[in-house]
Amino acid sequence: MRSPDPLSSSPFAKALASRVLVLDGAMGTSLYSRDLTVEGDYCGCENCTDILVDTRPDVVQEIHESFLEVGCDCVETNSFGANTLVLGEFDRSEYAYEYSKRSAEIARAACDKYSTVEKPRFVLGSMGPGTKLITLGNTDWPTMLSSYREQAKGLIDGGVDAFLIETCQDLLQVKCAINACLQALEEKGKTTDDIPIMISVTIEQQGTMLIGTSIEAAAAALAGYPIISLGLNCATGPTEMAEHIHWLDKHWDRSIMVMPNAGMPVLVEGRTEYPLTPTAFAEAIKKYLDTSSVGIIGGCCGTTPEHMRAVVELVEGRSAPPRDEIEPAAPSCTSLYASTEYRQDNSFLIVGERCNASGSRKFKRLLEEEDWDSIVAMAKQQVREGSHVLDLNVDYAGRDNARDMREVVMRLVRQVDAPLMIDSTQVATLEAGLSCAPGKCIINSANFEDGEEKFDEICRLAKTYGAALVIGTIDEDPEAAMARTADRKVEIATRAIERAMQVHGLAQSDLFIDPLVLPISTGMDDDRRSALELVEGTRRIAEAFPEVQITCGLSNVSFGLKPAARQVLNSVFLDELVKAGMTSAIVHASKILPLAKIEDDQKRVAMHLVYDKRDTSVGGTGLPKADEGVAVA
Numbered sequence: 309m310r311s312p313d314p315l316s317s318s319p320f321a322k323a324l325a326s327r328v329l330v331l332d333g334a335m336g337t338s339l340y341s342r343d344l345t346v347e348g349d350y351c352g353c354e355n356c357t358d359i360l361v362d363t364r365p366d367v368v369q370e371i372h373e374s375f376l377e378v379g380c381d382c383v384e385t386n387s388f389g390a391n392t393l394v395l396g397e398f399d400r401s402e403y404a405y406e407y408s409k410r411s412a413e414i415a416r417a418a419c420d421k422y423s424t425v426e427k428p429r430f431v432l433g434s435m436g437p438g439t440k441l442i443t444l445g446n447t448d449w450p451t452m453l454s455s456y457r458e459q460a461k462g463l464i465d466g467g468v469d470a471f472l473i474e475t476c477q478d479l480l481q482v483k484c485a486i487n488a489c490l491q492a493l494e495e496k497g498k499t500t501d502d503i504p505i506m507i508s509v510t511i512e513q514q515g516t517m518l519i520g521t522s523i524e525a526a527a528a529a530l531a532g533y534p535i536i537s538l539g540l541n542c543a544t545g546p547t548e549m550a551e552h553i554h555w556l557d558k559h560w561d562r563s564i565m566v567m568p569n570a571g572m573p574v575l576v577e578g579r580t581e582y583p584l585t586p587t588a589f590a591e592a593i594k595k596y597l598d599t600s601s602v603g604i605i606g607g608c609c610g611t612t613p614e615h616m617r618a619v620v621e622l623v624e625g626r627s628a629p630p631r632d633e634i635e636p637a638a639p640s641c642t643s644l645y646a647s648t649e650y651r652q653d654n655s656f657l658i659v660g661e662r663c664n665a666s667g668s669r670k671f672k673r674l675l676e677e678e679d680w681d682s683i684v685a686m687a688k689q690q691v692r693e694g695s696h697v698l699d700l701n702v703d704y705a706g707r708d709n710a711r712d713m714r715e716v717v718m719r720l721v722r723q724v725d726a727p728l729m730i731d732s733t734q735v736a737t738l739e740a741g742l743s744c745a746p747g748k749c750i751i752n753s754a755n756f757e758d759g760e761e762k763f764d765e766i767c768r769l770a771k772t773y774g775a776a777l778v779i780g781t782i783d784e785d786p787e788a789a790m791a792r793t794a795d796r797k798v799e800i801a802t803r804a805i806e807r808a809m810q811v812h813g814l815a816q817s818d819l820f821i822d823p824l825v826l827p828i829s830t831g832m833d834d835d836r837r838s839a840l841e842l843v844e845g846t847r848r849i850a851e852a853f854p855e856v857q858i859t860c861g862l863s864n865v866s867f868g869l870k871p872a873a874r875q876v877l878n879s880v881f882l883d884e885l886v887k888a889g890m891t892s893a894i895v896h897a898s899k900i901l902p903l904a905k906i907e908d909d910q911k912r913v914a915m916h917l918v919y920d921k922r923d924t925s926v927g928g929t930g931l932p933k934a935d936e937g938v939a940v941a
Contacts, residue, residue: 320430320469321504321536323381324563324603328626331432331567331606332375332383333616339386342367353398358390361410362403368411372418374613376429379620382606383418383429384472385411388436391459393447397439404455405462408433412466432472432506433463435485442480442744443519443644445718449484449743456488464496464503474508474567475542475608477518479529479644479746482507483774486533504536506604508565510543511552513572516645519722521746523552525642527560529748532774532815539565542608545572545584546592557600559637563628564602566593570610582610590618597622601629639817639855641697641727641776642747648696648727650776650817650857650891656882657892659729659750659859660695663687663716665704675702675712680719687724694897698724699752700741701731710740717744729778729894735765742773753778753822756800757789760807767812776818778859779804781845790824792838797823797845798852805853816855820892823849825860827867828917829877839865839881839918843888850889859892860885875899876906880914 323329339357346354349364360368372383390408392401412431419429435456440446460471473485489505509517509526516522521529523540530538538560540549546568556564571584584592589611596602605623607615640647650657663686665672674682687698698720702712709732720728721744730741731752738751754766754777770777781791781800791797801821808814823845826838846858865881866874879901882893903911916922 317501318469318504319428320382323428323430324536325628327628328597328602328623329381329430329604330379330616330620330623331565331604332372332380333607333611333613334609335371335384335386335388335434337610337612338371338374339367353400356389356395356398356400358387358395358407358411359398359400359403361386361390361407361414365410365414369414369418372415373421375616376418376422378613378617379624380616381427381429382432382469383415384432384434384474384606385415385463385466385468386434387411387459387463388434388474389438390462391435391438392455393440393452394436394438394455404458405465408459408462409466410462412463412468416467430469431467432470433460433466433468435459435463435471435473435489437475437477437481437510441478441519442484443478443721443746449480452481452484453488453491456485457492460489460492461495464492464498468503470504470506470536472506472508476507476509479517479521479526480744482509482526482530483533483746486530486535487772490534500534500536505534506537506539506565507535508539508541508567511540511549512543513548515551519746520645522646523555524559524637525645525647525747527556528637528640528642528647529746529774531637532771532818535562537563537565537604539563539567539602539604541565541567541606542569545569545582546589546596548572550595553596553600553602557602558635561631561634561636563604563631564600565604565606566596566602567606567608568592569608570612570615573609584610584615586612586614586618589615590622593619594622597626601631603628603631639815639857640748641750643725643727644721644746645725647748652696655694655696656886656890657697657857657859658695658897659697659699659892659894660687660690660693660726661699661861661863661894661896662690663698664701664731666701672704675704675707678715680715683716684719684723687720687726690897691724691726695726697727697729697750699729699731699894701752703732703734703737709734709737713737713741714744717741721745721747730775735762735769738766738769739773742769742775745773748774748776750776750778750820753780754804754808755780755782756784756804757782759784763804763807764811767808767814770814770818771812776820776857777808777814778820778822779808780822781824790826791845792824792826792834792841794841794845794848797841798848801845801849802852805856816853817857820857820859821849821853822859822861825862825864827864828920829866829868836920836922840920843884843918846885846890847888857891858889859894860890862893862895875901876910877914877917879903879906880911881918884915884918
């Protein structure tokens with residue numbers, strides 16, 4: 309994983325870099341312990357605690373102060389559900405900005421009252437998961453983005469020191485909330501250098517987020533965003549979080565936050581209670597302080613000021629733990645559920661090619677018939693055959709491609725455990741897929757054919773949705789846009805990598821260079837060197853940019869040959885490319901043969917085709933030497 313640099317130099321970030329910080333405990337637990345009425349204090353909106361910043365600001369501020377009084381460094385605003393989507397359920401969506409701003413002002417007043425030069429106090433803008441998730445189809449990206457953006461603007465204007473996007477249950481929700489914060493900051497003339505972003509996900513008892521995401525997948529999907537910390541809160545007590553915090557401790561390169569419940573909830577006479585006493589809670593937290601690099605500790609459901617007093621006593625005087633001696637997780641893409649490393653130990657990254665309207669007659673027919681179930685079955689079959697990632701291209705003249713992309717993606721992400729390569733020449737179609745895909749996708753593709761404007765637009769999509777990016781070696785040259793020689797492939801790849809990294813801040817490891825597979829089977833002299841130029845171009849790109857991924861659409865090399873010949877040539881050519889540094893390929897996995905299963909004569913002829921070793925002797929045929937007819941029959 310990489311740390312976007314710089315993450316923040318705000319006062320809060322500087323405090324986080326210098327010492328372990330203690331957050332407050334449960335706002336909900338504190339509120340429900342007060343004698344408040346539904347009709348009076350809640351204005352008839354039962355469980356809408358956000359409304360209390362308007363009706364009972366005195367109670368909210370008193371709760372903040374109760375945590376500051378015991379020594380907490382930070383308090384969270386009472387704005388967990390203060391966005392337009394959640395408030396809309398109470399017919400109060402128009403109050404999202406107002407409640408968010410007021411919640412921050414109340415917390416700011418409490419913190420200012422207790423702050424000293426030696427111990428400043430900080431306001432964290434609480435942004436909860438809401439009640440509608442994009443991945444489950446309850447809402448969509450634009451609606452959620454607008455909802456969170458209004459909340460974020462209110463929190464900024466109210467004076468928060470950081471955003472805390474918490475209790476996250478859906479990666480799409482997290483990515484959307486991050487983008488809303490970034491947009492709100494830009495609108496207010498600020499950046500994450502002024503107000504950093506913190507993320508806390510909820511891992512349920514079964515060991516994943518609510519809809520099945522592992523901590524490894526969550527970290528991989530979020531690593532490219534400018535967030536200052538990642539952690540866990542809610543759902544379980546401190547003991548049950550240990551395995552996931554241990555993974556973050558080994559592989560996450562920024563601050564780690566722990567905000568457990570006061571134990572696992574139990575039902576007592578119809579009431580939900582939390583069993584851990586302040587002493588027991590602190591003892592469980594101490595294990596994290598002694599054995600891991602947790603830098604932020606707070607309390608979730610059931611934790612009171614007394615719980616946090618015990619934690620403050622533990623933390624007193626502890627410096628921030630270092631985060632530089634870790635084992636970075638391997639660069640990866642992810643499905644909704646799990647991560648897949650770009651560099652496979654015993655294989656190349658196999659990208660299944662069959663869900664492509666341009667290359668598969670069957671997929672095109674299923675798309676015409678809108679047979680979504682059969683499309684899902686086709687995707688599952690590719691995974692069974694060995695594909696690690698699925699290429700998805702629905703570009704088809706005469707159809708609404710963006711709609712088709714949404715329809716297919718929303719089904720695949722929940723039913724097929726494989727990352728997606730969202731493939732289209734149309735920016736709108738790419739975004740339609742990305743906005744429905746919770747995992748970390750790969751975009752296919754960007755190039756310079758239409759100049760830098762479209763290239764930049766697709767890079768911005770990669771940045772917005774946290775995606776990797778395929779870049780083809782094509783530029784604006786009207787005479788030779790597609791790079792045919794190794795020199796041209798390297799030249800365009802270098803330009804693209806430098807622009808993607810320097811202008812758009814994309815990580816080198818998230819860039820997949822496609823040096824273009826061109827057919828060598830046409831019989832035309834201009835095409836005979838295409839394969840060997842690709843092998844050489846691949847070798848030189850891999851040497852110049854060792855962290856970059858290199859991919860290709862393999863089967864184009866044998867276009868027009870008979871199926872048996874294609875299988876041999878594709879398999880032999882792929883082996884040469886992998887030896888040269890190719891890390892990935894878009895292929896029909898079941899049609900690739902191990903070299904040991906290809907007869908020597910067939911391998912020899914295929915190699916002669918790849919390296920253009922023709923019989924040019926007087927009276928020669930011009931075909932590959934040795935057993936000429938085998939590979940081209």
